[in-house]
Amino acid sequence: MSDRVEIIAGERPIREINREIRAAVAEGEPVVVRDTLSRHNLGIGLAEGADIRFEGSVGYYCGGLNNGGTVHVTRNAGWGTGEAMAKGHITVDGYAGMSVGASMRGGIIHVKGDAGPRCGVAMKGGDIVVEGTVGFLTGFMAHTGRIIAVGGAGEACGDSLWGGEVWVGGPIHSLGVDSKVIEPEADEVADVERLLASLGIDGSHDWKKIVSAQRLWHFESRDASAWLMI
Amino acid sequence: MADDLTGGYQYPFPMPDEDDVAMSDGAVHGRPPGVPSSYEAGRSIRWTPDSIAEVHALSRLGRYQIRGFTTDNTRFPTFDDLTFVPASLTRLPLEGYRENCDTRTVLGGGRPDLVSAPLELGIPIYIASMSFGALSASAKAALGYGASKVGSLTCTGEGGMLEDEREASNKLVYQMTPSRYMLDLEHLRQADGIEIVVGQGAKPGTGGLLLGMKVSERVAGMRSLPLGVDQRSTVRHPDFLGADDLQVKIEELREATDYKVPIFVKMGATRPRFDVAIAAKAGADVIVVDGAEGGTGASPELLINHTGIPTITAIKAAREALEDCGMADEVSLVAAGGIRSGVDAAKCLALGADCVMIGTAALVALGCNSPRYLDDYEALGTAPGQCHHCHTGRCPVGITTQDPELETRMHVAAGAERVARYLTAMTMEITLLAKACGKSSVHNLEMEDLRALSLEASAFTGVKLAGIDRPFGW
Ligand SMILES: Cc1cc2nc3c(=O)[nH]c(=O)nc-3n(C[C@H](O)[C@H](O)[C@H](O)COP(=O)(O)O)c2cc1C
Numbered sequence A: 001m002s003d004r005v006e007i008i009a010g011e012r013p014i015r016e017i018n019r020e021i022r023a024a025v026a027e028g029e030p031v032v033v034r035d036t037l038s039r040h041n042l043g044i045g046l047a048e049g050a051d052i053r054f055e056g057s058v059g060y061y062c063g064g065l066n067n068g069g070t071v072h073v074t075r076n077a078g079w080g081t082g083e084a085m086a087k088g089h090i091t092v093d094g095y096a097g098m099s100v101g102a103s104m105r106g107g108i109i110h111v112k113g114d115a116g117p118r119c120g121v122a123m124k125g126g127d128i129v130v131e132g133t134v135g136f137l138t139g140f141m142a143h144t145g146r147i148i149a150v151g152g153a154g155e156a157c158g159d160s161l162w163g164g165e166v167w168v169g170g171p172i173h174s175l176g177v178d179s180k181v182i183e184p185e186a187d188e189v190a191d192v193e194r195l196l197a198s199l200g201i202d203g204s205h206d207w208k209k210i211v212s213a214q215r216l217w218h219f220e221s222r223d224a225s226a227w228l229m230i
Numbered sequence B: 001m002a003d004d005l006t007g008g009y010q011y012p013f014p015m016p017d018e019d020d021v022a023m024s025d026g027a028v029h030g031r032p033p034g035v036p037s038s039y040e041a042g043r044s045i046r047w048t049p050d051s052i053a054e055v056h057a058l059s060r061l062g063r064y065q066i067r068g069f070t071t072d073n074t075r076f077p078t079f080d081d082l083t084f085v086p087a088s089l090t091r092l093p094l095e096g097y098r099e100n101c102d103t104r105t106v107l108g109g110g111r112p113d114l115v116s117a118p119l120e121l122g123i124p125i126y127i128a129s130m131s132f133g134a135l136s137a138s139a140k141a142a143l144g145y146g147a148s149k150v151g152s153l154t155c156t157g158e159g160g161m162l163e164d165e166r167e168a169s170n171k172l173v174y175q176m177t178p179s180r181y182m183l184d185l186e187h188l189r190q191a192d193g194i195e196i197v198v199g200q201g202a203k204p205g206t207g208g209l210l211l212g213m214k215v216s217e218r219v220a221g222m223r224s225l226p227l228g229v230d231q232r233s234t235v236r237h238p239d240f241l242g243a244d245d246l247q248v249k250i251e252e253l254r255e256a257t258d259y260k261v262p263i264f265v266k267m268g269a270t271r272p273r274f275d276v277a278i279a280a281k282a283g284a285d286v287i288v289v290d291g292a293e294g295g296t297g298a299s300p301e302l303l304i305n306h307t308g309i310p311t312i313t314a315i316k317a318a319r320e321a322l323e324d325c326g327m328a329d330e331v332s333l334v335a336a337g338g339i340r341s342g343v344d345a346a347k348c349l350a351l352g353a354d355c356v357m358i359g360t361a362a363l364v365a366l367g368c369n370s371p372r373y374l375d376d377y378e379a380l381g382t383a384p385g386q387c388h389h390c391h392t393g394r395c396p397v398g399i400t401t402q403d404p405e406l407e408t409r410m411h412v413a414a415g416a417e418r419v420a421r422y423l424t425a426m427t428m429e430i431t432l433l434a435k436a437c438g439k440s441s442v443h444n445l446e447m448e449d450l451r452a453l454s455l456e457a458s459a460f461t462g463v464k465l466a467g468i469d470r471p472f473g474w
């Protein structure tokens, strides 16, 4: 038995499950959720101090809109894990589906297996660490923040980045539109390695850092007069 | 030549002078009368002066043109193609100047189990989502205060929640666009409704556009964008694709906001009969259908002019879709796109909308296209009454700009009062028509209160043709 408040998800209404999670969090209790059945929308909008372990796999948006909670998924996670997270820490022991950390603004998401396509899409801050590989269009239109794919990246990596960085420790299938690989500075590498070490990951890799080539930042002119109708 | 037609006939006089045949005497030099009019400029319906100029523009720029405002496609049927047929003997009118006509409007009231705080408005009109970024902060605040005064609401638009607007608006709908700029749990929880955007009437199928001139420090900060970039937003949402995912997303938003506020889905009108059914099935409490006449802060001009279907045609299709899936009582329908007055709004209600939303008209009430600061219009190559230069960020009246100096021309208090009066006047127009049609609530306006003035309008909407009292049959 654990010293956590135990919540059995099963087939019960998601509203009921989340209400129980929130109630336990409000009491300052850590929670374990069992029988998760890959249910969608588990642990949405968690508050600072929440500490939830999902025993099993979860569906879409687990830990979505996280506002400071710690979430641990012991198996796999569906789409949009930790989407729009502002702060907090999410760990997925298995694989994660599409759009991990979509539009997140802060905090850390750590996926121990592989992550699907569009990892870190529209990301606006924070760190995503994937120990395995990431799928196609990783970092699509990300603004700021860091995506670290230790094992490698699929097609169109770093496509249409505004800002933000994609770090890849393994092979990259192809680069996306308007992205380029640059040589990272030593202190940046040290920072990445420190982050990985804090997650128990060996950070010594031949890192490739992908950033925006900034050709898509502008149509052609920043001068208003060029945009008068002619 | 047809010489043989003359059969060898000879005039009993000498052949006339060619100059005399051409009626040259007394004519303008070099331009004899009798030149066929088809040689005159601009007679081709295909190669009009405008379409010729367009090719010249494209061939000079090497790109499409971008602008703000709304469509100038003249082929759309308009609200003016419909007229009201008030009560006479078959129906009893209400006293227009005395009796009451209810204007209260509830959005998202059909699902008390999922929405504990539906939006209750005093009037059936609200202010459309127009982003801070497209609009100045002063314009946003003015719209908020004006709407609050008459019990209406405003909607954030793409760029996140602006404090000035949250403060000004008693009721504020938070818009969640695909770009998710500054999406924040606290902001979601401060909102009185949440709108998921899948499209916009002026440019369905494409995302937001804000040229670098308007991506000021404050705008860039809120959107976490590099200063001054030409922001071309995504059109697909980052974490859902199809209808099934949308359903999960809507549930997530309800979880995040504890089943309080209604969830809106806004779409550009393209295939409303099907799209509205999908949105309703996915769980939207309010569906906003924005017709092709809808306004924009900046879009490729070809999209403004040549995409989407007209508002009057979309409302009918949307209403029928809700009825077909048995969800008419559960889901509220909002219509938008090209609404200029209470008369247009009343027609939308009669066609089946529960409420209407105005964008451009609200800006005009604030002072858009007003004849002031003429030099600044001229500098943009335009004039009051024909300006569509919101995309440049050089709005002569301070509405669609981020330039601090231009923005001072947008007086918040005066703008708020103009918006409040305009919304009041629009509401009076609606109630005047409703009462003439014998309706004690504006929501009782119905198709039978309308007649179509053109075959097209009748065929598009199913409204009966004037005089014939039958819809154009297929
Ligand atoms: C200046 C301006 C900015 C707009 N910004 C947004 C926006 O951020 N998000 C959105 O969904 N629609 C936006 N719209 C579209 C409006 O929400 C609305 O759909 C449209 O204005 C309705 O048509 P109307 O202008 O004819 O009333 C904008 C429109 C204008 C005129």
Ligand code: SF4
Pocket (backbone or CB within 6 Å): B068, B069, B363, B367, B368, B369, B370, B387, B388, B389, B390, B391, B394, B395, B396, B397, B398, B399, B400
């Ligand atoms: S006056 Fe301002 S708001 Fe109106 S069309 Fe011109 S630039 Fe746009």
